[in-house]
Each structure stands twice: as C-alpha cells, then as structure tokens.
Amino acid sequence: MGKPTHLSKADIAEFGRELDAIRDEVMNDLGESDARYIRNVLKTQRYSEVAGRALLMAGFLPPAWLAGTGLLSLSKILENMEIGHNVMHGQWDWMNDPALDSSTYEWDNTCPAHQWKHSHNYMHHTFTNIVDLDRDVGYGILRMSEDQDWRPQHLAQPLTAATLAAFFQWGVALHDLEVERLGKDKTFKEAAVQLREIWGKARKQVLKDYLLFPALAGPMFAPVLAGNFSANLNRNLWSFLIIFCGHFTDEVEMFDESETADETRGEWYLRQLLGSSNLSGSVPFHILSGHLSYQIEHHLFPDMPSHRYREVAPKIQEICERYGLNYNTGPLSKQFGGVVKRILRMSLPHRRKRNTLTSETSTDAPVYAEAA
Amino acid sequence: MKPVVKKLLGSSFVGALASPLSVDDYLSLIDSRLSLSEPRGRVTHVVRQTPDSVTLEIEPNDNWQGHRPGQHVLLGVVLDGVRHSRCFSVVSAPSEPMIEVTIKRNGDGRVSNFLVDHAERGQLVHLSPAEGDFYPHAEAPRKALLLSAGSGITPVMSVLRHWIARDEVADVVFVHYARTRDDMIYAAELEAMARRHDGLRVETVFTADGGRRLDDATLDALVPDLAQRPTWLCGPAGFMDAAEPLIAARSNETLHREQFAATRRETAHGEGAVRFLNSDVAASGESGSLLEVAEGAGLKPNYGCRMGICHACKCRVAEGSVRDLRTNRVRDVRDTDIQLCIHAAAGDVAVEL
Numbered sequence: 001m002g003k004p005t006h007l008s009k010a011d012i013a014e015f016g017r018e019l020d021a022i023r024d025e026v027m028n029d030l031g032e033s034d035a036r037y038i039r040n041v042l043k044t045q046r047y048s049e050v051a052g053r054a055l056l057m058a059g060f061l062p063p064a065w066l067a068g069t070g071l072l073s074l075s076k077i078l079e080n081m082e083i084g085h086n087v088m089h090g091q092w093d094w095m096n097d098p099a100l101d102s103s104t105y106e107w108d109n110t111c112p113a114h115q116w117k118h119s120h121n122y123m124h125h126t127f128t129n130i131v132d133l134d135r136d137v138g139y140g141i142l143r144m145s146e147d148q149d150w151r152p153q154h155l156a157q158p159l160t161a162a163t164l165a166a167f168f169q170w171g172v173a174l175h176d177l178e179v180e181r182l183g184k185d186k187t188f189k190e191a192a193v194q195l196r197e198i199w200g201k202a203r204k205q206v207l208k209d210y211l212l213f214p215a216l217a218g219p220m221f222a223p224v225l226a227g228n229f230s231a232n233l234n235r236n237l238w239s240f241l242i243i244f245c246g247h248f249t250d251e252v253e254m255f256d257e258s259e260t261a262d263e264t265r266g267e268w269y270l271r272q273l274l275g276s277s278n279l280s281g282s283v284p285f286h287i288l289s290g291h292l293s294y295q296i297e298h299h300l301f302p303d304m305p306s307h308r309y310r311e312v313a314p315k316i317q318e319i320c321e322r323y324g325l326n327y328n329t330g331p332l333s334k335q336f337g338g339v340v341k342r343i344l345r346m347s348l349p350h351r352r353k354r355n356t357l358t359s360e361t362s363t364d365a366p367v368y369a370e371a372a
Numbered sequence: 373m374k375p376v377v378k379k380l381l382g383s384s385f386v387g388a389l390a391s392p393l394s395v396d397d398y399l400s401l402i403d404s405r406l407s408l409s410e411p412r413g414r415v416t417h418v419v420r421q422t423p424d425s426v427t428l429e430i431e432p433n434d435n436w437q438g439h440r441p442g443q444h445v446l447l448g449v450v451l452d453g454v455r456h457s458r459c460f461s462v463v464s465a466p467s468e469p470m471i472e473v474t475i476k477r478n479g480d481g482r483v484s485n486f487l488v489d490h491a492e493r494g495q496l497v498h499l500s501p502a503e504g505d506f507y508p509h510a511e512a513p514r515k516a517l518l519l520s521a522g523s524g525i526t527p528v529m530s531v532l533r534h535w536i537a538r539d540e541v542a543d544v545v546f547v548h549y550a551r552t553r554d555d556m557i558y559a560a561e562l563e564a565m566a567r568r569h570d571g572l573r574v575e576t577v578f579t580a581d582g583g584r585r586l587d588d589a590t591l592d593a594l595v596p597d598l599a600q601r602p603t604w605l606c607g608p609a610g611f612m613d614a615a616e617p618l619i620a621a622r623s624n625e626t627l628h629r630e631q632f633a634a635t636r637r638e639t640a641h642g643e644g645a646v647r648f649l650n651s652d653v654a655a656s657g658e659s660g661s662l663l664e665v666a667e668g669a670g671l672k673p674n675y676g677c678r679m680g681i682c683h684a685c686k687c688r689v690a691e692g693s694v695r696d697l698r699t700n701r702v703r704d705v706r707d708t709d710i711q712l713c714i715h716a717a718a719g720d721v722a723v724e725l
Binding site for chain 2: 020024030031032033034035036043046047050089090093094095096097099101102103106107108117118121122125126201204205207208212213216265268302303
C-alpha cells in the first residue's frame with residue numbers, strides 16, 4: 001500500500017483537527033450509561049471466575065471440568081483485556097472509582113502493572129510501529145518488519161512465535177526488562193530490581209492458581225490444577241491472537257526514526273492509523289477482544305472508554321474515505337492469515353521498496369513520495 | 373458482618389485467593405455496602421425540611437467507628453457515573469444509631485443540588501472516618517453559647533443533641549440566624565427542645581423578616597453574660613468573620629469554630645500561583661504546563677509521552693482552576709487527578725506533589 005503520497009502538511013493538520021473533534025465529542029458525553037457498562041463487565045468477569053473455580057472443584061466430572069475451565073478462561077480473558085488493559089490506559093479514571101483507577105489497578109497477569117504501563121502506555125503508544133523504538137515490533141525475539149536486520153535465528157520464528165503464544169503472559173512480564181539493552185545503556189542492577197518486581201507479581205498468580213486452589217480441592221487437586229493451567233493457556237493464546245492482529249497484518253505500515261522526528265499531532269494520528277489494523281465481528285467478539293478489534297480507534301484514542309470505539313469507527317472510516325486513506329479491517333481468519341504470512345515471510349531475509357519522506361517544506365506539497 | 377467471618381475474609385490466605393483483586397471486589401457482588409475496611413452506608417430515611425435542603429438518615433456498615441459531636445464526614449455519592457465527595461457535618465448525637473446529615477443547596481454545586489433533588493432511600497453512600505475537633509470535651513460546660521447561621525446549624529445541633537441525650541443542659545443559649553422561618557432547618561426540633569428544657573434558651577433571628585444582622589448591640593442584647601460562656605460558632609464565612617471579633621472582645625472563654633469552606637481568592641484568567649503541597653514549594657503558573665512548572669521548581673514528577681496519551685504524569689489536584697492545553701477549556705477542579713503535561717494553571721492551583 002505504502003505511505004500516502006497525496007497528502008500535504010495542511011491536509012494532515014486538518015485530518016488531526018477532525019479527529020480531535022471526534023474525541024472531544026465522546027469524552028464530554030461520558031456518564032451513567034458508560035459506568036453501567038463497565039460495572040456489568042466487572043460483574044460478568046467476577047461471577048464467571050467464582051463459578052468457574054467452584055465448578056473445577058468438581059472437575060473430576062468431565063462436564064464440570066469443561067464448564068469450569070471455560071468460565072475461568074472467560075473471566076481471565078475479560079479481566080486482562082476488556083478490564084485490565086483498558087483501566088490501566090486511564091479509560092475509566094473519570095469515574096473516580098478506586099477500583100478502576102489506572103494508578104492503582106493490578107491485573108491478573110504475571111506482568112506488574114507498573115512495568116506494563118511503561119512499556120505499553122508510554123513506549124508502544126507513543127512510538128507505535130517505529131521500528132527501533134517500538135519494542136512491540138517483534139518483542140525482541142521475532143522479526144516482524146523488513147527494516148529489522150535478519151539473523152539466522154529468525155528461521156525458527158514460526159516455532160518461536162508459537163511458544164511465545166503459549167506462554168504469552170510470561171513474554172509480556174519480561175518485556176519491560178529490555179534485555180537487548182543490558183550491558184549497553186541498561187545496568188544489570190536496574191534489571192535485577194525489575195526482576196524482583198516481576199517475581200513478586202508472578203509468584204502471587206502461581207501460588208493462587210497452582211498451589212492454593214488445588215490445595216483447597218484436597219485429593220481432587222489434579223483437575224483444578226489442570227483447569228487453572230488451561231485457563232491461563234487459553235488466555236495467552238487468545239490475547240496473542242488478538243494482539244498480533246493489531247499491528248502485523250498485511251498492509252500495516254512500519255516507520256523509521258528519521259521520518260517521525262518532529263511529528264505533528266496530525267502526523268501522529270496518521271501513523272497510528274496506518275500502523276494499526278482492525279477485526280470485524282459481533283459485539284460479544286469485540287468485548288472478548290477488549291475492543292482491541294478496534295485497534296485503529298484504540299490507537300487514535302487510547303484513553304477513550306473502549307465500548308465507545310464501536311460508535312466512533314464509522315466516523316473514522318468516513319474520514320479515511322475522504323482523505324483517501326486505507327482503513328485496514330477484516331475478519332479474524334483473513335487478518336490472522338496475514339500475520340502468519342508475515343511471520344513466515346520475515347523468517348527469510350527480504351526487503352521491499354517503501355515510499356519515503358520528501359524534502360518539501362511547503363505545507364501544500366505532498367509529504368511522501370513514491371519509491372524510486 | 374460477623375467478626376469471625378470478617379477475620380476469615382481478611383486473612384492473608386483468602387487475600388491470596390482473591391489476588392490481585394481484593395476481597396472487597398468480590399463482596400460487592402453480594403451487597404455494595406459490604407466491605408472489610410471501608411466505611412459505607414445506605415440511606416434509610418429522606419426528609420426535605422425546607423425546599424432547599426434534604427436530611428438523610430444513613431445506616432452505616434460496621435466499619436464506621438462512630439463520631440464525636442460536631443465532627444464532619446466525607447460523603448461520597450455517584451452522580452452520572454462519577455463519584456464525588458463532599459464534607460458534611462454529622463447532625464446526629466454520638467449515641468444515636470444512625471448517622472444524620474442535612475445538605476443545603478450550595479449555589480450551583482452539583483452534589484448538593486443532586487442530593488436535595490434526587491436523594492432517595494436505598495442509595496449507597498461512601499463514608500470516611502469522622503474528623504474535626506469542634507467538641508473535644510468529655511463533659512458539658514456549666515454555661516454555653518451556641519451561635520450559628522444558615523447551614524452552620526448542623527454541627528451545633530449535634531453538640532446540643534449530645535448534651536440533651538446525656539441530660540447535661542444546664543444553661544445553654546442558642547442563637548441562630550436564618551433568612552426566614554421557612555428556610556430554617558431544625559426549626560421545629562429546636563422549638564420543641566426549648567419547650568422541654570428550662571436550661572435552654574433559643575433565640576432565632578430572621579434577617580429577611582426585619583431581624584437585624586449580628587453586631588455589638590444585638591449581641592449584647594441577646595447574650596449579656598457572654599463573658600462567662602464558651603462559644604460554639606458555625607456559619608458562612610462572612611458571618612464568622614463578623615462574629616469572631618465581637619466574641620473575642622467580650623469573652624476569654626474558648627471559642628470553638630467550624631468553617632465549611634475556605635474563601636477562594638478570585639484571580640484573573642491566566643495568572644496563577646501553583647502550590648505543590650507535599651513538597652511545600654510554590655511557583656508561578658505562567659511558565660507552561662503544570663509538568664513544566666513542577667520541573668522548573670526543581671521537582672521530579674513522573675512523566676512519559678508528555679502529550680496526554682500515556683497518563684504517566686497523572687497527579688491529584690486538591691483544588692484549582694486548570695486549562696486543558698488541547699482544547700483551551702478552563703475548569704475548576706477539586707480532589708481530581710489530572711495529567712500534568714497537558715494542563716496549565718488558569719488560576720491558583722494546589723497540586724499534591
């Protein structure tokens with residue numbers, strides 16, 4: 001697809017203003033019905049957790065095990081994606097409810113909230129898809145962009161990706177360690193502090209899921225242990241699936257540092273749009289994905305309550321049409337197919353031509369030019 | 373909640389089962405008033421004594437530790453999805469089982485107007501531990517003066533009800549200023565108390581019906597033996613500013629005061645003094661965003677993207693007038709978290725940094 005060669009600085013500034021207006025309209029409208037929505041999600045998550053864990057106590061009966069594991073998986077998915085990720089983005093701070101406060105919320109994930117907020121809210125959302133700055137591009141172990149150097153280990157990346165998927169919450173937990181910087185501009189001492197924090201968090205989940213709840217079941221601990229492990233695994237696989245569809249489908253653009261220096265607000269919005277991709281589906285699907293199926297809207301407005309992305313999306317699509325921009329969306333099968341293709345393609349050394357920044361300075365001249 | 377259940381639910385074992393949520397998060401599935409440690413209450417009775425007030429009777433949960441006469445409590449109510457907290461004096465005596473508060477319309481105040489118009493039975497309210505030292509004593513004095521105006525009657529009623537409950541009304545003069553009798557809360561209750569207790573003399577002055585405002589002459593006429601009376605004083609800022617020197621000139625006995633709101637200084641838009649409360653540092657608000665002002669003053673607040681996206685720089689503002697640099701809109705905030713990087717002072721601001 002390439003970066004848009006028909007937009008001038010003035011166009012992009014106007015694009016930014018239109019998006020600001022959409023954001024303001026929603027944020028000024030937040031009220032009781034929004035609060036009711038998140039409270040219902042919280043209730044659903046907590047009821048399914050209690051019911052799931054209770055059913056697993058009778059998990060030696062296969063139907064109880066299946067239902068219990070299913071409900072517990074649902075509760076972990078809802079808690080991580082629709083609740084945790086969104087609460088930590090500050091989407092619900094406006095309610096002044098201590099249970100939904102981004103500065104104190106701790107989620108059911110081995111990654112400490114503090115480190116998540118640094119690597120995700122700050123690094124990923126500010127430097128989205130800028131290859132050497134956004135560490136979500138490959139998580140330091142996968143090659144997801146032509147602009148990343150190819151190394152022989154990338155040949156194994158289909159396997160690496162599958163392993164990462166199965167243990168995704170642990171990958172997320174270790175993400176903010178930035179191991180590639182160790183010995184260079186990050187000291188081992190700093191990493192040790194973080195590791196202690198990570199272990200402090202992970203230990204609580206391990207204790208809860210793999211020791212305490214099984215112990216409560218006495219001699220019938222095995223189904224509880226298996227159910228809890230499976231629920232964590234299901235959450236890992238589902239979140240990997242949804243998250244990788246957000247930035248690694250076909251037609252998603254990557255950027256380099258030089259073209260994003262001195263970015264204006266409009267250009268930031270544009271990079272967020274071009275670097276993200278959506279998933280189409282039913283409302284329950286959207287909720288289960290934490291509304292990350294609206295990755296574009298989420299990247300444009302990270303602190304907007306997630307269920308509002310649904311009403312904002314048609315307006316974004318309309319703006320994209322008018323500005324001649326690609327609105328990257330599709331069903332899960334197609335989008336994830338694109339992700340798989342990318343993982344496979346990047347496992348081999350490969351480069352393609354990209355549209356680059358022009359050196360024009362006038363606000364009416366195009367910002368990007370076709371690759372020569 | 374039975375103590376043994378509370379102890380079990382508060383144990384570290386149960387806490388580990390609930391981790392990383394709290395046990396309270398699960399208790400709220402059963403009843404929103406349940407909590408292991410937070411005081412909360414439910415409104416059991418609503419009375420509108422006057423068109424501009426509402427009296428609430430609140431049944432607290434077992435985390436409420438009680439109160440002393442004249443103390444106040446921070447009441448939290450949810451209005452249109454948002455929790456707001458406001459301070460109200462507890463009118464009930466400590467010996468009463470329910471907490472009674474009376475709320476008067478405070479201009480356009482969102483919370484007071486909402487409660488006066490829409491408070492209803494069954495509503496959940498968040499409470500705080502009672503605070504204040506309006507009545508630090510164990511025993512009533514031999515003689516006393518209770519002096520109040522408008523909604524300032526609330527903490528003073530609490531002291532009086534306390535004395536009546538313990539039969540300690542020896543010689544009490546209660547002077548109250550209101551616009552008219554119809555505007556006066558607790559008018560009927562006070563009249564009944566005065567009839568029943570010889571030791572209590574109640575003087576009400578209705579300023580809209582010709583009653584004279586408080587001055588030397590009226591005070592001497594109403595309370596000739598003020599010199600022997602410790603005083604409990606509460607009312608709007610103007611009333612208290614007028615009353616205090618009059619009392620101080622006449623009596624060496626203790627003056628106990630309860631003030632509801634500090635008077636806000638009016639400043640022109642764009643000017644602003646920013647006070648960083650925790651660091652005891654002040655700076656001019658004109659040099660840029662609150663984040664830049666803090667850094668210029670030598671403080672090191674958390675920050676991230678510095679463009680309003682990641683919320684790393686969020687900080688509590690105790691009170692102040694801030695401008696959102698993205699929309700240029702100004703708003704008054706109180707006890708609210710805001711992002712320092714995209715707000716600037718539009719008037720005086722007190723930041724908890």
